[in-house]
Amino acid sequence: MPLALLALAIGAFGIGTTEFVVMGLLPDIAGTFGTSIPTAGLLVTGYALGVAAGGPVMTALGTRIPRKRMLMLLMALFVVGNALTALAPTFGLTVVGRIVASLTHGAFFGIGSVVAADLVAPQRRAAAISLMFAGLTVANVVGAPFGTLVGQHLGWRVTFLVVAGLGILGLAGVAALVPDLPASPVRLRHELRALRNVQILLAMAMTILGFGGVFTAITYIAPMMTRVAGYAPASVTWLLVLFGLGMVAGNLVGGRFADRALMPMLFAALGGLALVLALFTVTAHGKVTAAVTLFLIGALGFATVPPLQKRVLDHASGAPTLASAANIGAFNLGNALAAWLGGAVIAAGHGYTAPNWVGAAMTTSALLLAVVSALLDRRPRRTSAVPAPAPAPALR
Numbered sequence: 001m002p003l004a005l006l007a008l009a010i011g012a013f014g015i016g017t018t019e020f021v022v023m024g025l026l027p028d029i030a031g032t033f034g035t036s037i038p039t040a041g042l043l044v045t046g047y048a049l050g051v052a053a054g055g056p057v058m059t060a061l062g063t064r065i066p067r068k069r070m071l072m073l074l075m076a077l078f079v080v081g082n083a084l085t086a087l088a089p090t091f092g093l094t095v096v097g098r099i100v101a102s103l104t105h106g107a108f109f110g111i112g113s114v115v116a117a118d119l120v121a122p123q124r125r126a127a128a129i130s131l132m133f134a135g136l137t138v139a140n141v142v143g144a145p146f147g148t149l150v151g152q153h154l155g156w157r158v159t160f161l162v163v164a165g166l167g168i169l170g171l172a173g174v175a176a177l178v179p180d181l182p183a184s185p186v187r188l189r190h191e192l193r194a195l196r197n198v199q200i201l202l203a204m205a206m207t208i209l210g211f212g213g214v215f216t217a218i219t220y221i222a223p224m225m226t227r228v229a230g231y232a233p234a235s236v237t238w239l240l241v242l243f244g245l246g247m248v249a250g251n252l253v254g255g256r257f258a259d260r261a262l263m264p265m266l267f268a269a270l271g272g273l274a275l276v277l278a279l280f281t282v283t284a285h286g287k288v289t290a291a292v293t294l295f296l297i298g299a300l301g302f303a304t305v306p307p308l309q310k311r312v313l314d315h316a317s318g319a320p321t322l323a324s325a326a327n328i329g330a331f332n333l334g335n336a337l338a339a340w341l342g343g344a345v346i347a348a349g350h351g352y353t354a355p356n357w358v359g360a361a362m363t364t365s366a367l368l369l370a371v372v373s374a375l376l377d378r379r380p381r382r383t384s385a386v387p388a389p390a391p392a393p394a395l396r
Contacts, residue, residue: 002119005013005128007177008112009135011075014166015105016139017147019047020083020244022098022164024148024222024236031264032156033091037223038343043098044219045339051332055106059325063253067111071174076102079167086160097160099337106332107135110325113309115178126262126310130255132307137251140244140298145237152234199315202322202373204330207308210366212334213277214301216359218243219339221294224352229290242291246298254303258310262373268305270367273300278360281353305331338362 022029030040059159062070081101088094109132116128142172143166151159217224225231250269257265276296283289309327316323342355 004119004178005116005131005194007173008071008116008132008136010173011108011112011170012132012135013073013139013143014075014163014170015108016136018101018160018163018167019105019136020140020144020218020240021147021151021159022047023218023220024144024240025151025159026220026222027233028151028156029091029094030136033094035091037220038347038348041219041339042095043344044215045103045336045343046095047098047105048208048332048334048336048339050102050217050348051105052329052336054103055110055325055332056322058103058107059110059322062107062111066180067115067179068174068178070111071108071115071178072171074108075167075171075174077101078104078108079171082160082164082167086164088121102332106325106328109328110322113313113324113328116180117313122206124259126258126306127255129309130251130258130306133251133255133302133309134248135137137244137247137302140247141241142244144244145240148240149237152237154274155389195325197315199373199376200312201309201378202325202369203311203315204327206266206270206304206366206369206373207327207330208334208337208366209362209369210273210308210334211218211301211331212338213273213359213361213363213366214297215335215338216342216355216362216365217277217280217297219335219342220346220352220355225290228284228352229287231287231290239291239294243294243298246295246300247302249302250299250301253299255306258307262307262311263370263377266304266311266370267367267374269303269307270363270370273297273304274360274363274367276300277356277363280356280359284353284356334362 026037026040026043029043030037033040058074062073065073080100081097081099082106083097084100085094085097088097112132113129116132120128143163147159147162150162221239221243222233222236225236226233231239254265254269276293280290280293280297283293309324312323312327338359341358345350345354345358355373
């Protein structure tokens with residue numbers, strides 16, 4: 001695989017760290033500002049909504065900017081957002097800092113997915129995408145747990161300063177390793193037409209509901225593990241490591257098998273995830289069973305990422321950039337919806353395991369949409385939904 005994928009993974013590592021580390025720090029942040037844990041969950045919801053809106057917008061704004069330069073600009077904005085989060089004197093400004101950082105997320109992964117896919121042969125596209133996303137999953141093994149540990153001992157503000165430093169490292173990695181690949185100009189109108197493709201819309205809906213199901217449980221994992229399973233607060237760190245290991249495994253398996261049998265891989269991941277989330281309402285009451293279930297949620301949840309992202313790229317073959325970024329936004333729109341629904345059922349007095357039922361229902365809905373999408377695949381296509389642009393002159 002090209003070395004440029006390492007640079008994309010470095011940037012993904014920083015972004016993944018800031019996205020997931022807040023879950024382990026919600027009680028600490030809530031204590032600093034004197035808010036409830038469900039209110040502190042707005043840091044997750046605000047970030048996710050920023051990704052959902054910022055991905056397509058930032059990608060559209062960057063259509064005339066070379067992809068490498070746009071990736072560098074996004075990492076610079078990421079540094080600013082995390083520094084603001086770390087230094088904000090009020091909860092409101094902390095949310096603003098999270099939103100600023102989130103504006104880079106969707107565009108970075110959307111543009112990065114296109115770059116990763118272009119660097120390899122067509123039959124290796126899902127594997128290349130999964131390697132870039134490996135930075136995001138490794139962040140859950142190293143970045144988020146380490147950030148949680150730092151936050152618990154030195155304060156959560158120090159954690160976000162460290163994350164800003166990771167952003168600087170990611171910026172340097174992109175500058176040094178990602179090549180200036182010649183590409184045809186991105187036509188915004190052409191890219192927008194891709195979003196009318198029914199299969200792309202179905203894939204995005206599966207993304208919202210499927211991965212959103214993971215976040216109903218994970219957003220409130222710290223209070224669930226400490227107040228239901230009986231773990232000490234310090235144990236949240238290694239529990240996040242376990243979840244991250246599951247994500248790494250699921251991402252690699254999903255990337256490998258999506259290139260061979262995309263829809264069967266998606267059916268298996270979504271079906272298994274719905275079942276495990278439902279069981280989590282019971283297994284969360286035991287330390288061992290809670291830990292095993294947490295690993296499985298990470299594995300099954302991230303096994304859906306490469307096939308869903310590849311499906312969007314395949315159906316938007318003539319205009320992949322905006323569709324790819326929009327699907328990353330869909331992941332985080334699902335996260336925002338899940339965090340809000342999870343907080344709502346907790347605030348309603350149903351307990352810290354209630355979000356797991358919500359997640360199971362969301363993932364089951366995604367599985368049903370996958371069945372619909374597969375049935376539509378069997379219908380003969382009249383014309384291509386997204387006309388391919390005029391071929392560019394040969395470069396070599």
